[in-house]
Amino acid sequence: xxxxxxxxxxxxxxxxxxxxxxxxxxxxxxxxxxxxxxxxxxxxxxxxxxxxxxxxxxxxxxxxxxxxxxxxxxxxxxxxxxxxxxxxxxxxxxxxxxxxxxxxxxxxxxxxxxxxxxxxxxxxxxxxxxxxxxxxxxxxxxxxxxxxxxxxxxxxxxxxxxxxxxxxxxxxxxxxxxxxxxxxxxxxxxxxxxxxxxxxxxxxxxxxxxxxxxxxxxxxxxxxxxxxxxxxxxxxxxxxxxxxxxxxxxxxxxxxxxxxxxxxxxxxxxxxxxxxxxxxxxxxxxxxxxxxxxxxxxxxxxxxxxxxxxxxxxxxxxxxxxxxxxxxxxxxxxxxxxxxxxxxxxxxxxxxxxxxxxxxxxxxxxxxxxxxxxxxxxxxxxxxxxxxxxxxxxxxxxxxxxxxxxxxxxxxxxxxxxxxxxxxxxxxxxxxxxxxxxxxxxxxxxxxxxxxxxxxxxxxxxxxxxxxxxxxxxxxxxxxxxxxxxxxxxxxxxxxxxxxxxxxxxxxxxxxxxxxxxxxxxxxxxxxxxxxxxxxxxxxxxxxxxxxxxxxxxxxxxxxxxxxxxxxxxxxxxxxxxxxxxxxxxxxxxxxxxxxxxxxxxxxxxxxxxxxxxx
Numbered sequence: 001x002x003x004x005x006x007x008x009x010x011x012x013x014x015x016x017x018x019x020x021x022x023x024x025x026x027x028x029x030x031x032x033x034x035x036x037x038x039x040x041x042x043x044x045x046x047x048x049x050x051x052x053x054x055x056x057x058x059x060x061x062x063x064x065x066x067x068x069x070x071x072x073x074x075x076x077x078x079x080x081x082x083x084x085x086x087x088x089x090x091x092x093x094x095x096x097x098x099x100x101x102x103x104x105x106x107x108x109x110x111x112x113x114x115x116x117x118x119x120x121x122x123x124x125x126x127x128x129x130x131x132x133x134x135x136x137x138x139x140x141x142x143x144x145x146x147x148x149x150x151x152x153x154x155x156x157x158x159x160x161x162x163x164x165x166x167x168x169x170x171x172x173x174x175x176x177x178x179x180x181x182x183x184x185x186x187x188x189x190x191x192x193x194x195x196x197x198x199x200x201x202x203x204x205x206x207x208x209x210x211x212x213x214x215x216x217x218x219x220x221x222x223x224x225x226x227x228x229x230x231x232x233x234x235x236x237x238x239x240x241x242x243x244x245x246x247x248x249x250x251x252x253x254x255x256x257x258x259x260x261x262x263x264x265x266x267x268x269x270x271x272x273x274x275x276x277x278x279x280x281x282x283x284x285x286x287x288x289x290x291x292x293x294x295x296x297x298x299x300x301x302x303x304x305x306x307x308x309x310x311x312x313x314x315x316x317x318x319x320x321x322x323x324x325x326x327x328x329x330x331x332x333x334x335x336x337x338x339x340x341x342x343x344x345x346x347x348x349x350x351x352x353x354x355x356x357x358x359x360x361x362x363x364x365x366x367x368x369x370x371x372x373x374x375x376x377x378x379x380x381x382x383x384x385x386x387x388x389x390x391x392x393x394x395x396x397x398x399x400x401x402x403x404x405x406x407x408x409x410x411x412x413x414x415x416x417x418x419x420x421x422x423x424x425x426x427x428x429x430x431x432x433x434x435x436x437x438x439x440x441x442x443x444x445x446x447x448x449x450x451x452x453x454x455x456x457x458x459x460x461x462x463x464x465x466x467x468x469x470x471x472x473x474x475x476x477x478x479x480x481x482x483x484x485x486x487x488x489x490x491x492x493x494x495x496x497x498x499x500x501x502x503x504x505x506x507x508x509x510x511x512x513x514x515x516x517x518x519x520x521x522x523x524x525x526x527x528x529x530x531x532x533x534x535x536x537x538x539x540x541x542x543x544x545x546x547x548x549x550x551x552x553x554x555x556x557x558x559x560x561x562x563x564x565x566x567x568x569x570x571x572x573x574x575x576x577x578x579x580x581x582x583x584x585x586x587x588x589x590x591x592x593x594x595x596x597x598x599x600x601x602x603x604x605x606x607x608x609x610x611x612x613x614x615x
Contacts, residue, residue: 044148060259082134094134141292188220212291340580343460392412413530459580486540
């Protein structure tokens with residue numbers, strides 16, 4: 001195979017792979033691949049009934065396109081020609097029917113019509129969604145051609161009023177791309193100045209660098225006239241030579257004249273023509289195919305450095321994405337267990353970073369703001385009101401009033417007051433538990449490795465939250481135990497000092513023991529003493545409750561959040577581990593697509609490197 005055939009065949013294979021992977025450009029704008037955009041394609045443009053289909057069939061050497069009046073091509077047809085060894089059976093494949101090989105090209109024509117109707121319906125509507133067809137034959141050159149709907153000037157019955165603008169916009173979306181080679185088809189029996197194809201080509205390619213002019217129906221011109229002014233570039237000059245084509249006549253089509261015979265008749269026409277004989281070696285569909293191939297070779301050769309650069313950059317991006325998505329999971333239990341442990345470690349690392357970092361301040365906020373505020377709001381004023389103190393002390397005395405100090409009354413007042421501390425203690429435990437659960441949720445969401453495994457992600461979250469609930473319960477028991485300890489033993493020295501201190505403030509000497517036990521001042525003094533003691537206990541609990549919460553909840557979450565989960569994981573069978581590592585189907589599909597693209601790009605790079613570049 002020559003260097004030219006290698007180059008064009010390579011581009012063809014890359015384009016074919018791009019279409020299989022969905023990385024192709026189209027007027028629908030749904031999927032534009034940088035690689036596809038970087039590769040040159042030939043867009044076939046012409047007005048309705050200009051002979052576009054006949055030109056394509058002449059290049060292919062097969063009768064395979066639908067025919068008729070009006071708009072026949074109603075969807076873009078991406079036609080990829082693959083040259084085979086001489087003698088090999090030729091066949092066609094559709095992208096939407098990848099497992100079927102068509103050897104009967106009449107069926108190819110029917111499938112193009114049927115596939116068009118599936119999208120547009122049996123009407124004259126158009127669609128920008130392309131049909132992809134590959135033809136493998138020894139009678140073709142390696143080319144990618146895009147047959148576009150014929151340009152028109154008026155809408156016919158059954159078509160929307162804006163059909164003219166829709167077709168032009170669709171065609172323009174293909175031909176305005178800088179890597180698009182424009183094959184502008186014009187009939188010779190019409191004035192070239194009115195050619196729709198030339199008009200559009202002039203707008204998108206004013207210098208004519210990308211435009212190849214093709215003149216059809218030379219044999220249908222009026223007697224005594226010819227198209228030499230156009231073919232020789234005097235009427236409208238392009239940077240590339242004009243090519244004249246003689247298509248099969250309607251009679252030949254009706255008789256099913258073989259395309260090989262048609263090519264021979266075309267050669268004979270130019271060779272024997274008094275008008276075009278001197279141009280015979282530069283006319284005809286075979287010459288056009290070779291001319292396009294040669295131009296493609298020069299374009300590809302000029303763009304090989306940029307294409308190679310794009311391929312290398314794409315490989316780097318795809319490999320990075322593959323690393324991000326993760327490699328496929330092994331089937332043996334040991335590898336699965338290792339993967340699970342690695343996922344847990346990745347989660348725990350992020351969780352600890354949040355706990356030790358900025359997110360940990362929410363726990364400090366519980367101790368520094370919420371707990372003191374809750375302690376200040378406790379209803380001690382109501383509990384130690386004069387009326388309630390008199391009631392509790394009197395009930396504690398019973399039938400035998402206290403003689404010196406109402407000890408039982410004091411104890412009941414203090415125990416009743418200390419019971420209020422249980423609310424803030426439990427609230428602190430719950431608030432820290434909520435913060436820890438939020439950190440678990442956030443850490444799971446930020447652990448990229450977990451995104452592959454929604455099932456395991458859910459199990460990990462459940463295990464972590466279950467552990468936090470155990471820590472919460474332990475924290476609740478411990479903080480309530482702190483409150484109960486304050487109730488179980490009162491600081492005696494505090495109360496021994498109260499009478500002496502109160503009397504010293506008044507007289508400077510110790511107070512006598514015969515205080516009126518039923519006077520209002522006596523009960524107020526009791527309430528004040530209890531309030532002072534409760535304040536002392538509140539200061540103590542303000543310091544000890546955070547210690548208990550941190551020890552039972554925060555410290556445990558940091559050191560042993562998943563310990564129980566690890567124990568459970570170690571007991572699971574291989575099948576259970578596989579179920580836990582059940583990946584998100586969308587992510588699996590994404591990885592498969594990335595792997596296929598990566599394989600495509602690497603194969604393309606290797607093929608480019610293997611081509612022998614002549615000096």
